[in-house]
Amino acid sequence: MPPLVLPAAVAGEARTAAVTVAVTNGVQFTGAAGKPLHAHAGGVIRVRGYFYWFGQNAHGNNRFRFISVYRSTDLRTWEFRNHVLTQSSAPELKVAGLWRPKVIYNARTKQYVLWMRKEKKEGDFSQGRVAVATSPTVDGDYRYRGSYRPLNDKSFDMTVFRDDDGQAYLISTTNAQEDLTIFRLTPDYLRVAARVTTLRGVKREAQAIFKRGGVYFLVSSGVTGWQPNQAKYATATRIAGPWSRMADVGDSIAYGSQAAHVLPVQGSATTSYLYMGDRHANAWGGKINASEYVWLPLRFPSTRSLSMRWYPRVSINTATGVVRGLGSGHAYEIVRARHSGKCLTVRWSSRADGAGTAQQPCGTAASQNQHWQVLGLGNGYHQLVARHSHKCLTVPSSSTASGVRVTQRTCGTGANQQWRLTRTTGGYYRITARHSGKCLDIRYGSAASGVRAIQFTCKGSANQQWRRAGAPY
Template identity: 25%
Template sequence: MVGGCAGQLPAGAAGAAPTQAWRSDQGDGTYLNPPLNADYPDPDIIRVGEDFYFVSTTFANVPGLTLLHSKDLVNWDILSHVVNRLEGRPQYDLADGGAYRAGVYAPSLRHRDGTFYVAVTPVGQSTRIYQARDPRGPWTFVELGQELFDPALFFDDDGTAYLASAIGSDGTITLYTLDRTVSRISGSRVVHYYQGAEGSKIVKRDGWYYLFNSIPRRLGMTVSRARSLFGPWETRASIDDTTGGHQGALVDLPNGDYYGFVMLDAGAKGRVTNISPVFWRDGWPIWGTPEAPDRVPARAPKPIPGHPFREPPASDTFASRTLGLQWQWNHNPLNDRWSLAERPGWLRLKAAPGDQLWSARNTLVQKGQAPGGRGEVVVDATGINPGDVCGFGTFGKFSGQLAVAGQPDGSRALTMRVTEATERGPVVDTRVAALPLTAERLWLRTDMDFRTERATLSYSVDGQRFTPVGGTLPLVYDWRTGTFQGVQFALSCYNPGASGGHLDIDGFTLTPLP
């Protein structure tokens, strides 16, 4: 949908901070969509004073529900995660096939009287309301006793709390009233019906209530309006994936203007969030500009000028005693199987239970970035034991793992393994026979090119000359059998036995593809 190339800045942007793989802020008062060219799906964005907050789906990844912060809707940084650990189902610990494509998704973010609230429904569990005075946490939660699909939290002008819920297989939109403590449902009422509607969000402006719904069957969005939350509602079609996206709503600026945010299905990188100017016609919000209505612009003036370039972290030296906020585990981790303290300046991944990547505990991931990114790690394989498979690569529908494998005789070899997630379970393809290794220090590289939707894995013994291994592998987004996320970078170490060793990683670096 958008043009532009990572790292290329317009005149006047000289001296700006370098980008990782994508730069939205062009340094001349304009930005490119999407502001974050990576998988940040099911967005909900609010403003509190002069600060914007953005919460996003993370499924089974831990910590979960990423919360970002911005001053201008363009330059974002990761602030925290709402959920430290997933509780209540053994699948969150990778039992019974795990919780890929489940977990937590479609969160709703609101603020009232100095408290931040996030409503979310973990798959198969009751809806939860998380709250915190500080968006950095700590967050606590209560359960409402019902499983409400895609809950949309809304506080009216008098402080009354509501949740709207609709599931696309039906389209009936039910409004639930909550008590003042936002911890109990006190009533419910069907307020609207629109075939296929889900992903509801409610915004109020000038005495009108606006209800936004995603219509997944046609990858489009509707907007409805009414003078009362209980209807009657008048509904119009809005934008769709050919013009910008299909799930989102509005956020107001300090000056009273409005911008739209909307999710777009974008291939192997996953689902991105676009930010769009909005203008009003006869009391209806129109995405885009009067000159180009009903379309999210590829490039537009920044909503609020003057704020500097920022981006979520990606590269990591592992010098801290805590993992960077860009990292997540594939499911709940085994905390005794990893360390940042045992070898300061290194991440130590101890072999966790698993016989192949898809079912292995403690795989550490972060989002791939479009249009293309090169991830590189330096590893020390001294601690590899027989049976260990420890390495670096991609994680998704197809997961490519360039790994050091401990051999029965105590030697080590390099292997390339591809795991395909299917309806019958994961299928492992060992691309190359084990290549004997004598070096203890290796450079492992993963190139993801989302323009061609292919990845290449390679290694080096000197950090200069890299050798590709196993050919290319596909980058695929698949909500049916994959992770329901864009392809991620993955660090892993597992062993089907009980005598595993460890892999030490001396930093991760992400740069644009050459």
């Protein structure tokens, strides 16, 4: 496509340098002083060269606390701007659940309009409402405008979309989460004017919509609570449809994520489309604010088809618009001992600190205690993070002794949770603890199920060699 001519900077506009940054997937993002960014289930709007990322910022019990906004020019370095909506913003919000905040700008009223899903509280989804707030500035304090059911339909997950012509739409999960309904908004974007169309019987939520080359793409998740599932998409050349049948995109668990937003990254060379997903901590027994993020570049094999593959890191240049994946591998892996063919497993699927590891017959998609995120730390070492518990493979007490049992423990910065993966002959790996230089080993070289994993002096034996493969999810 021809290069885009960008307007000269105006007052208050960020000047975006042609700097390429890299974002690591499957981790919490952090801002100033290493504080986690709480923009869960959120959306992004670009204003005068800045990207503003709105999201949910919850209490420790998962209840609504803030809708927070952060600002960036490069999508990696984020500055906290404001809690734009809080429990004190309106009496109705003192006890409330607000999710999936999305902001669109109304050029006619010169207002930024914030839409959200509203329920009574986490775990009580009887209200089924949408909520609306407005501000004359993108990161100012938003005025709460109230909540309602769109055309009396009970609404669950939702998003909003502003089309090229300025018309805006609400896309809502309706009919007890059986359908997706597209509603046209009033000219001020504050209420629903009419029902445009309904995709019936699709059972989808966590929807994200964008437009590319005159084609609308609607990405969504299945209805499985906090657990990730197969992402799907549908397309149309008119927002009223007809919409295509849902097709799969990505793997069967969307790489451990759920769609939040798709961001067009428009630059001087191209426009890329960035999938922004949440890896919900609730899936491993955590809380919303411990959740992580998965960002992946979308690809378009044809004008109406979509693909997405896993990358451990993503390269972004917001000046040129180029977004591409870095590295290879799988979102989660199994680690199989060469001598026995059995898999490294957290015993009894325990989520407790100190739970031991052993070899067990390799299982199925349900065997999350055998699924490991192999997380590169950028220093030549990796953490091995158990999917079911989100805890790290650990040598207890940083012991350097041979024969010490290897366990799981809450992830930290210790060298006893850092492992070097060295490729050996036959496609196997030696897994070496950083603090001790000793190898991950199955005791006595036994092939029996349930035998413990330990650290031991590296000898190159088959019980110290491990095959990595994608987890069977």
